[in-house]
Amino acid sequence: MTARSPAENAQLALLIEVSGTPKPGNVDRERDLEGLRYDHFLAGAVGAREGLELAEGGVPVGSAFERAVAGMGSQGGGNTQFGSLLLLVPLVRAAREEVTRESVREVVEGTTVEDAAGFYCAFDHTDVRVGDPPEGMEPLDVRRGSDAVPAVEDRGLTLLEVMEASVPGDDVAREWLEGFERSFRVATDIGEVAGTPSERAAAAFLSALADRPDTLVATEHGEGVAREVRERAAELAERSALATDPDAVEGFAEDLVARGVNPGTTADLVCAGLFVALERGELVV
Amino acid sequence: MTARSPAENAQLALLIEVSGTPKPGNVDRERDLEGLRYDHFLAGAVGAREGLELAEGGVPVGSAFERAVAGMGSQGGGNTQFGSLLLLVPLVRAAREEVTRESVREVVEGTTVEDAAGFYCAFDHTDVRVGDPPEGMEPLDVRRGSDAVPAVEDRGLTLLEVMEASVPGDDVAREWLEGFERSFRVATDIGEVAGTPSERAAAAFLSALADRPDTLVATEHGEGVAREVRERAAELAERSALATDPDAVEGFAEDLVARGVNPGTTADLVCAGLFVALERGELVV
Numbered sequence: 001m002t003a004r005s006p007a008e009n010a011q012l013a014l015l016i017e018v019s020g021t022p023k024p025g026n027v028d029r030e031r032d033l034e035g036l037r038y039d040h041f042l043a044g045a046v047g048a049r050e051g052l053e054l055a056e057g058g059v060p061v062g063s064a065f066e067r068a069v070a071g072m073g074s075q076g077g078g079n080t081q082f083g084s085l086l087l088l089v090p091l092v093r094a095a096r097e098e099v100t101r102e103s104v105r106e107v108v109e110g111t112t113v114e115d116a117a118g119f120y121c122a123f124d125h126t127d128v129r130v131g132d133p134p135e136g137m138e139p140l141d142v143r144r145g146s147d148a149v150p151a152v153e154d155r156g157l158t159l160l161e162v163m164e165a166s167v168p169g170d171d172v173a174r175e176w177l178e179g180f181e182r183s184f185r186v187a188t189d190i191g192e193v194a195g196t197p198s199e200r201a202a203a204a205f206l207s208a209l210a211d212r213p214d215t216l217v218a219t220e221h222g223e224g225v226a227r228e229v230r231e232r233a234a235e236l237a238e239r240s241a242l243a244t245d246p247d248a249v250e251g252f253a254e255d256l257v258a259r260g261v262n263p264g265t266t267a268d269l270v271c272a273g274l275f276v277a278l279e280r281g282e283l284v285v
Numbered sequence: 286m287t288a289r290s291p292a293e294n295a296q297l298a299l300l301i302e303v304s305g306t307p308k309p310g311n312v313d314r315e316r317d318l319e320g321l322r323y324d325h326f327l328a329g330a331v332g333a334r335e336g337l338e339l340a341e342g343g344v345p346v347g348s349a350f351e352r353a354v355a356g357m358g359s360q361g362g363g364n365t366q367f368g369s370l371l372l373l374v375p376l377v378r379a380a381r382e383e384v385t386r387e388s389v390r391e392v393v394e395g396t397t398v399e400d401a402a403g404f405y406c407a408f409d410h411t412d413v414r415v416g417d418p419p420e421g422m423e424p425l426d427v428r429r430g431s432d433a434v435p436a437v438e439d440r441g442l443t444l445l446e447v448m449e450a451s452v453p454g455d456d457v458a459r460e461w462l463e464g465f466e467r468s469f470r471v472a473t474d475i476g477e478v479a480g481t482p483s484e485r486a487a488a489a490f491l492s493a494l495a496d497r498p499d500t501l502v503a504t505e506h507g508e509g510v511a512r513e514v515r516e517r518a519a520e521l522a523e524r525s526a527l528a529t530d531p532d533a534v535e536g537f538a539e540d541l542v543a544r545g546v547n548p549g550t551t552a553d554l555v556c557a558g559l560f561v562a563l564e565r566g567e568l569v570v
Contacts, residue, residue: 003359008331015300015327019314029314029323032481038314039482042300043570046293049334074288075570158464196317196323285328285360 006095006279007052010088013275014045014081017267020201022249024209024233025217025256025263029198033257047071048085050254055092055253061111062118062159065089066125073126082128083172083268086248087183091275099279100223101179108176111159113152119159121146131169131219140165142160169201171215171265175272182208186273197274200283203242205270206249210234214263221261229256229263291380291564292337295373298559299330299366301570302552305486307534309494309518310502310541310548314483318542325362333370334357340377346396347403347444350374354407364411368457368501368553371404372468375461376560386464393461396444398437401430404444406431416454416504427448439535456550462555467493471558476567482559485568488527490555491534494518499548506546514541514548 004012018041021028027038051068055061068085083200094103123145133141139151140162152162166173175183186204193203211235213226232252256262277283289297303326306313312323336353341531351368373466379388408430418426424436425447437447451458460468470496471489478488498511517537526533562568 004328004332008334011334012328012331015331016324019323019327037481038304039301039570042304043289043297045295046300047289063359196322223349236454 003276005056006092006099007049007056009095009278010052010092010275011045011049012285013088013271014048014084014277015042016201016274017084017271018042018045018051018198019198020205020270021198022253023202023205023267024249024253025229025261026205026267028202031253031257033262036077036080040075043075043079044072044077044080047074048081051085052088052092054165055089056096058093058096060115060118061089061093061107062115062121064093064118065115066118066122069122070125072156079126079128081268082122082270083265086172087175087268088275091180091272095279099276100280101181101184103193105179108160108163113156113158115159116152116157116162117146119162120144120148120152129216129220134165137165169215169219171212172268175269179269180276182211182269183272184276186269187276187280187282190273190277191280195266197285199242199284201270201274202239204273205266206233206237206242208269209263209266209274210237214266216264217261225261229261289563290341291377291384292334292341294380295377295560296330296334297569297570298373298556298563299333299369300327301482301486301559302369302556303327303330304483305490305555306483307531307538307542308487308490308552309534309538310514310546311490311552313487316538316542321365323360325360326365328360329357329362329365332359333366336370337373337377341381343378343381345400345403346374346378346392347400347406349378349403350400350529351403351407351410355410358411364413366408366553366556367411367413368550369556371457372460372465372553372557373560376465376468376564378555378563384561386466386469390464393445393448395568398441398443400444401437401442401447402404402431402434404447405429405433405437414501414505419450422450437472454500454504455477457553459500460554465557465561467496467554468557469561472561472565472567475558475562476565482568482570486555486559489558490551491518491522493528493549493554493558494551495522498549501549502546510546512545 019029021030027033048068050070050071051064054067055064072081088109090104094107123142163173163176167177190200190204193200213230218226304314312318333353333356335356336349339352340349357366373478375389375392379392408427448458448461475485475489478485498515503511
């Protein structure tokens, strides 16, 4: 479907995702955040490439993910694309043959305890904003990074089981459990909407934000703020405000940035959707 | 000096170059041209990576360049970064140890007839805007692509000798002959100016445009237009208009875009300078 390899399409998805504008609350090509700039995302995409190539080459998901995150983290902005890579790595691995909901489900169902260990080690390479673990799960707190690996091994948890423990509360993990349902839905949206790739990314972002409360916003600002953001996005998406009233979307974007509200999970889903759309030839660059 | 490999820094240089704005007359993150969009440059940088890695791995310059151009060309916008790659490939090769004017001079002086053949073959992969060849040089017209290789071999021309035949008239080729003098000067400028990487790229572009008439503009619009563009850039650069009168620079950018005047050679030099600055740690992302 495409002359590009899966790793190349994944890197391009990272770049198109961040270039989509306006993308309310997130860094985009016209909006830097405090200490986190557009060029950090460019460098994150550059650094992630090697890990994405490992996934394409058949290296286990956990190791490929750890390498992708380590490379992504070799820039000064901190965590730029951790969640996106957690979706892209199994998708790239599945795309070695053909990326479908079935093939990526097989990939995540085939993950092992070793993959879970790779996932935990990835937290050593960057600071990820996550909530406190549930009671009794402190030994498995991802923020412990590689220190938590013995606990993971003791309990014999696969990476899919680790993801299962993060749902509800993390819609990236939820994709792993639900066969990447939203990622593929976003891909279909991207294929159907008009505009340049960046414009499609912006439209897909607003639709996805309207679809469900962003779980990163909920973690950082509470469920109420996440619901409010979803409702405002839904109001704008329903009246196609990107086309009919762009100033309203810009105003929403400025407001979220001013309040430090950053719907990062939604950006991760859009990135996954862009990858699927590129692989399936629904998005052509 | 950097955690990134030379190929990674070269890819990042391609991305930062195109993200710098305003960059009068060229595609940047806020300005698409007719049929040539920002996302084409993102995809060009994605596709070029493999050839850049070959150069880093020690593959001969001509082959690595051909692979980089073929990958760059796997997007729908046409030629995005041919000239940039013609500078980056020898610089990346030199950076296997340390990128200096001496090391890159050694690389270009070491090129062979086979490298020249690779250079000609690269023209099969994309349309490059070049002028007519001098009289008697028709068999060596680069627009013939691989068809010209027998003539190159008959005359026993190395890639450096091919570049020599393009000077004057092509300031990318001139870098090969003059030890990448301007590329290294731009790198020093980038290290000294204030701002984000994208802002530094924009400042370096205006300074370089003020320095010498752009040879792509001269090829396409004549020497008079190239001189006029240089003079306007010089007037803006002298009064630091990017900081003191940004509207004047935006106006200049809009005017060049409207007239189809595209100072692409200057963008190539800035890209080379960004790479050197990243390698030497003068630009940190």
